[in-house]
Amino acid sequence: MERADLVALDKQYVWHPYTAMDEYIANTDPLVVVRAEGPYLHDADGTRYLDANGSWWVSTLGHRHPRLVRALTEQAGTFPHTSLAGVTHEPAARLAQELIALAPGAGREDVPAGERLSRVFYSDNGSTAVEVAIKMAAQYWAQNGRPRRTRFITLSGAFHGETIGSTSVGGVQLFRDIFGPLLFDVVHVPSPAEPEGWERAFARVEAALREHPDEIAAVILEPVIQGAAGMQVYAPGFVRAVREATRAVDTFLIADEVFTGLGRTGARFACDLAGVVPDLLCLAKALSGGLMPFAATLATERVFAGFGGGRERALYYGHSYCGNPLGAAVAREVLAVYRDEDVLGQVVRKAPKVKAAFERMAATIPGVKQPRAIGMVGAVDLGGGGYLARGGWRVYEAARRRGLYLRPLGDTVYVAPALNIPDAALDELLAGVEASLREVAAGRA
Numbered sequence: 001m002e003r004a005d006l007v008a009l010d011k012q013y014v015w016h017p018y019t020a021m022d023e024y025i026a027n028t029d030p031l032v033v034v035r036a037e038g039p040y041l042h043d044a045d046g047t048r049y050l051d052a053n054g055s056w057w058v059s060t061l062g063h064r065h066p067r068l069v070r071a072l073t074e075q076a077g078t079f080p081h082t083s084l085a086g087v088t089h090e091p092a093a094r095l096a097q098e099l100i101a102l103a104p105g106a107g108r109e110d111v112p113a114g115e116r117l118s119r120v121f122y123s124d125n126g127s128t129a130v131e132v133a134i135k136m137a138a139q140y141w142a143q144n145g146r147p148r149r150t151r152f153i154t155l156s157g158a159f160h161g162e163t164i165g166s167t168s169v170g171g172v173q174l175f176r177d178i179f180g181p182l183l184f185d186v187v188h189v190p191s192p193a194e195p196e197g198w199e200r201a202f203a204r205v206e207a208a209l210r211e212h213p214d215e216i217a218a219v220i221l222e223p224v225i226q227g228a229a230g231m232q233v234y235a236p237g238f239v240r241a242v243r244e245a246t247r248a249v250d251t252f253l254i255a256d257e258v259f260t261g262l263g264r265t266g267a268r269f270a271c272d273l274a275g276v277v278p279d280l281l282c283l284a285k286a287l288s289g290g291l292m293p294f295a296a297t298l299a300t301e302r303v304f305a306g307f308g309g310g311r312e313r314a315l316y317y318g319h320s321y322c323g324n325p326l327g328a329a330v331a332r333e334v335l336a337v338y339r340d341e342d343v344l345g346q347v348v349r350k351a352p353k354v355k356a357a358f359e360r361m362a363a364t365i366p367g368v369k370q371p372r373a374i375g376m377v378g379a380v381d382l383g384g385g386g387y388l389a390r391g392g393w394r395v396y397e398a399a400r401r402r403g404l405y406l407r408p409l410g411d412t413v414y415v416a417p418a419l420n421i422p423d424a425a426l427d428e429l430l431a432g433v434e435a436s437l438r439e440v441a442a443g444r445a
């Protein structure tokens with residue numbers, strides 16, 4: 001089919017995510033991907049694009065990694081799907097073992113047995129990984145002597161996904177407001193990434209825990225970097241302080257590592273940067289390397305034990321594709337590739353380059369502010385316009401003319417490429433971002 005015909009078909013039938021469709025249909029010439037490999041996407045018109053955001057943060061090992069493709073096709077040729085209801089299989093069982101062996105706190109003698117992450121619950125995507133954690137926390141307290149613990153403390157700017165539950169614990173007003181009446185009540189505290197420092201946010205967390213110790217089921221946070229808020233980086237000390245404060249009143253900490261998990265920050269988990277073991281840990285995105293929708297929620301032995309006893313105490317939750325063999329087989333291979341290709345070491349080595357590039361952009365391009373970087377993420381802001389601002393989209397257009405796919409978050413321009421992006425491609429990517437920002441800044445001047 002011709003490219004133009006495909007675009008016409010798309011515009012007639014497809015409703016795109018996070019897209020103002022009138023504007024899209026009238027003005028957008030979408031990328032029409034026909035092939036992808038490593039950090040590159042190929043358009044039907046012959047253009048090759050560097051994928052600056054790893055296809056919405058999932059493609060951490062690049063596109064079409066041969067080992068992942070092989071794991072997927074081998075599993076598909078054996079048995080592509082079974083339920084996990086009274087059934088198990090090697091990919092699900094061994095992946096669980098492997099995740100537990102890598103989880104924050106694994107092997108640490110100072111972590112009491114009940115506080116170790118020891119159980120894996122599978123689902124399909126980041127939103128459901130969070131939904132599972134929310135339900136586990138709420139049900140745990142409901143049937144273990146603290147039935148009034150039904151509220152969650154959440155951070156301003158937080159993003160935890162798309163379901164009503166994960167939207168309820170979100171803190172991006174634009175995504176929440178319209179559903180206001182449908183969302184459950186949470187305690188909002190300021191973001192630890194605000195310029196005043198994390199201490200003010202922490203004081204509010206502590207105060208909320210002190211004021212409502214009988215009501216708080218958990219604090220939920222994206223450790224060390226709030227992704228969708230615009231790549232807002234904050235100090236690991238905040239995560240540590242929240243962990244201590246939740247312990248002091250004996251309530252839970254949920255770490256949403258859907259974005260940060262598996263190396264994005266340079267550590268295996270962002271919780272490791274803080275030396276923190278959460279009660280519940282949510283993983284998706286990188287877990288299946290951009291091949292399959294797949295997610296896991298890790299729970300401590302204490303949380304798990306809270307569901308033992310009578311049948312009425314079980315977690316009545318499960319998706320059709322829970323622990324699906326294709327996703328689990330790919331995830332096992334993802335972990336093997338991380339080990340064999342020293343992916344974390346690669347991130348640590350390349351991260352200073354990302355940081356230096358974004359600092360240089362902010363220092364030398366008029367109107368470019370707030371450089372921040374951690375691991376394989378770098379970002380700057382153009383204005384203070386938030387998610388609906390258009391500044392980032394002008395940079396998107398300029399980048400696209402340079403063969404760079406650079407999806408902004410409003411006025412925030414960021415990169416979150418494959419963690420194993422080759423050095424030459426990373427240089428090209430950073431130079432392309434800089435040139436695009438300069439072009440837009442010159443146009444504005």
Ligand SMILES: *Cc1c(COP(=O)(O)O)cnc(C)c1O
Pocket residue numbers: 125126127128130159160161162222227228256257258259260284285
């Ligand atoms: C992307 C994201 C989610 C939602 O994951 P989906 O797979 O898109 O449902 C949840 N939490 C964080 C921190 C994320 O970045």
